[in-house]
Every structure is written in structure tokens, then in C-alpha cells.
Amino acid sequence: MTQEIAEKVYAEIAAADRIVISRHIRPDGDAVGSSMGLRAIIKAPIPEKEVLYVGGDKADYLAFFENEDEMPDDEFCSSALLIILDSGTLDRVSNEKIGLFKRIVKLDHHIDDNPFGDLSVVEEFRTSTCELIVDLCVKLGGKLKMTAEAAEYLYIGMVTDSGRFRFNGTTGETLRYAAMLLDYGFNTERIFANLYLDSFENLSFRSRMFGHIKQTENGVAYIFVSKEIRESENITLEQASQTVMLLDSIKNDLIWLAFIETDDGEIRVRLRSRFVGIKDLASRYGGGGHENASGATCRSLEEVDSLINDADAILADFKKNNTGWL
Numbered sequence: 543m544t545q546e547i548a549e550k551v552y553a554e555i556a557a558a559d560r561i562v563i564s565r566h567i568r569p570d571g572d573a574v575g576s577s578m579g580l581r582a583i584i585k586a587p588i589p590e591k592e593v594l595y596v597g598g599d600k601a602d603y604l605a606f607f608e609n610e611d612e613m614p615d616d617e618f619c620s621s622a623l624l625i626i627l628d629s630g631t632l633d634r635v636s637n638e639k640i641g642l643f644k645r646i647v648k649l650d651h652h653i654d655d656n657p658f659g660d661l662s663v664v665e666e667f668r669t670s671t672c673e674l675i676v677d678l679c680v681k682l683g684g685k686l687k688m689t690a691e692a693a694e695y696l697y698i699g700m701v702t703d704s705g706r707f708r709f710n711g712t713t714g715e716t717l718r719y720a721a722m723l724l725d726y727g728f729n730t731e732r733i734f735a736n737l738y739l740d741s742f743e744n745l746s747f748r749s750r751m752f753g754h755i756k757q758t759e760n761g762v763a764y765i766f767v768s769k770e771i772r773e774s775e776n777i778t779l780e781q782a783s784q785t786v787m788l789l790d791s792i793k794n795d796l797i798w799l800a801f802i803e804t805d806d807g808e809i810r811v812r813l814r815s816r817f818v819g820i821k822d823l824a825s826r827y828g829g830g831g832h833e834n835a836s837g838a839t840c841r842s843l844e845e846v847d848s849l850i851n852d853a854d855a856i857l858a859d860f861k862k863n864n865t866g867w868l
């Protein structure tokens with residue numbers, strides 16, 4: 543961000559005696575990391591400032607570093623600045639008192655379809671909100687203060703949201719900022735152990751799910767998690783949806799789909815892809831999202847077949863007309 547924008551954000555922070563930081567529901571490493579990081583770098587130079595991070599719902603794999611404050615009372619909220627991180631829309635913000643706050647500042651990297659906030663800084667080119675927070679800190683010189691603790695939180699968000707620095711948006715600046723954070727010295731072995739290790743039970747579950755993966759002729763990998771499978775495995779819809787991740791590293795399978803049968807017979811679809819876009823396909827089935835990650839809904843098994851066939855046709859066409867994919 544420009545110096546001018548960084549100063550505007552700082553003016554909001556400086557003018558507020560009370561600050562609450564919130565992130566999106568169903569948190570990921572970037573949502574929690576940017577919130578914890580921002581709280582730490584605001585408080586480091588001014589420890590007496592009241593800066594609270596109010597999280598809300600939890601993700602187990604983030605419990606090793608998430609440390610939230612209690613939701614303050616209404617009187618506090620109505621005199622406070624609310625800083626919303628990593629949330630593209632207001633309805634995804636995990637804060638039931640959102641309507642009470644005096645002012646709202648939004649800092650984010652998602653597509654800005656529904657702008658909100660008295661001040662909004664959205665940088666879609668960043669792989670993470672954490673990267674944006676580091677940029678803010680750098681631009682502001684000593685007004686906010688990076689600490690070893692904050693560096694670790696922000697590093698976790700950068701690592702997770704960039705797919706371990708693998709995704710397209712990863713730039714030289716991403717790595718320069720990550721390098722800067724690493725210089726503060728924290729235990730990366732502990733971070734990666736927390737992010738990668740899985741329970742034996744979950745690995746067994748995944749091994750059983752691998753047996754359900756199928757492929758089409760032109761390279762659509764898909765998995766159908768029926769109601770029956772969900773019940774026998776005793777898993778939630780959310781856990782069933784995670785099976786889409788099992789399909790992401792198959793050579794030549796550029797589109798992958800997970801079909802999750804719900805209790806009322808509807809079938810939720812998670813669509814993912816590399817090299818080829820699937821957003822239009824998702825919109826044909828009542829969904830949408832991003833070019834490489836979308837969601838949709840099928841109302842019958844016939845619609846499931848039809849979606850798989852459409853995906854296969856898109857891929858046949860793509861492979862015929864493009865090179866360099868794998």
C-alpha cells in the first residue's frame with residue numbers, strides 16, 4: 543500500500559482509545575494470524591492501549607496459537623473502532639455486535655464485491671492478509687512495532703494462505719516479508735508440526751476415502767460421499783467436504799470435484815482446478831466462486847452425472863487447445 547494509505551490506517555488506530563479486531567467465521571491461519579499479529583504490533587509500542595481480539599468459532603488446528611479476548615460489553619463496543627481482517631463480506635464477520643461499533647476499518651485481500659467500512663484497504667494481489675499487515679507495519683516505520691511473537695503469528699498466516707508459498711500470487715515481496723519475519727527467530731518446527739500432523743484416525747478415514755476416487759476419460763477426478771458413507775464414518779458435512787483435498791495432486795487431473803450428499807437429498811459440490819477455470823461451470827449449477835475454487839449444488843444424481851460430463855467436456859476442449867498443463 544502507499545505511504546498515504548498506511549498513514550490513514552494509522553490515523554484510525556491512533557484516534558481510537560479502544561480497538562476490537564475481528565476476522566471471518568470458520569477461521570483459517572490467515573484470519574487468526576493477522577488478528578493476533580495486528581493486536582501485538584499495535585500494543586507493542588503502546589501497551590496501555592485497549593486492543594482486543596475477539597475470535598468466536600474455532601478451528602482445532604489453530605488452537606496451538608490462537609489466544610482471544612472476551613467479547614467486551616455494549617458500552618465498550620459503541621465507543622470502539624472495529625478492525626475487520628480477512629473477510630470480504632460483512633455477513634462472514636465473526637462478531638455478533640458488529641452493528642454497535644463507532645467506526646469500522648476493513649483490511650483484506652479478497653475480491654471486493656461488497657465494499658464496507660469507514661476506511662477500506664483491499665489488496666487482492668496479496669496471497670494473505672498477514673502480508674498486508676506486514677506491509678502496513680513496514681510502511682509505518684516505528685509507529686507499530688514488530689515483535690518475535692507477532693512475527694510468528696503473521697508468518698503462520700502467510701505460510702497457510704499461500705499454500706506454503708506455492709500459490710500463483712506469491713511474489714518476491716511475499717518472500718522478502720517472510721524472510722524479515724523469520725529474522726525475529728521463532729520455532730518453525732513447532733509451527734509445521736502443528737499444521738501438518740494428523741491423527742491416526744483421520745489418516746485411516748482418508749485412506750478409506752481414497753478408495754472412492756474415480757476419474758473421467760479426460761481427467762476429471764471426483765469423489766461422491768453419500769449420506770450412507772457419512773453416517774457409517776460418522777463425519778460432518780464439513781469433514782466430508784474436506785475430501786476434495788484428496789484429489790488435488792493427481793497428474794493430468796486438472797479438475798477435481800467432491801459431491802457431498804446432505805440429509806435432505808441435495809448434493810453439495812466443491813469444484814477445484816489448476817490451469818483451467820471452473821467458475822462458469824459452477825454458475826451453471828447454481829453456484830460460483832473463483833476460477834480455481836468454486837461451489838455448486840446438484841438436486842439429483844442425474845445432475846451429478848451431467849456436471850461430471852460437462853467438466854469432462856471442458857477439460858477435453860482445454861487440453862486440445864492448450865499446452866504446458868500437467
Ligand SMILES: [Mn+2]
Nearest residue numbers: 572628671703
Ligand atoms: Mn486470507
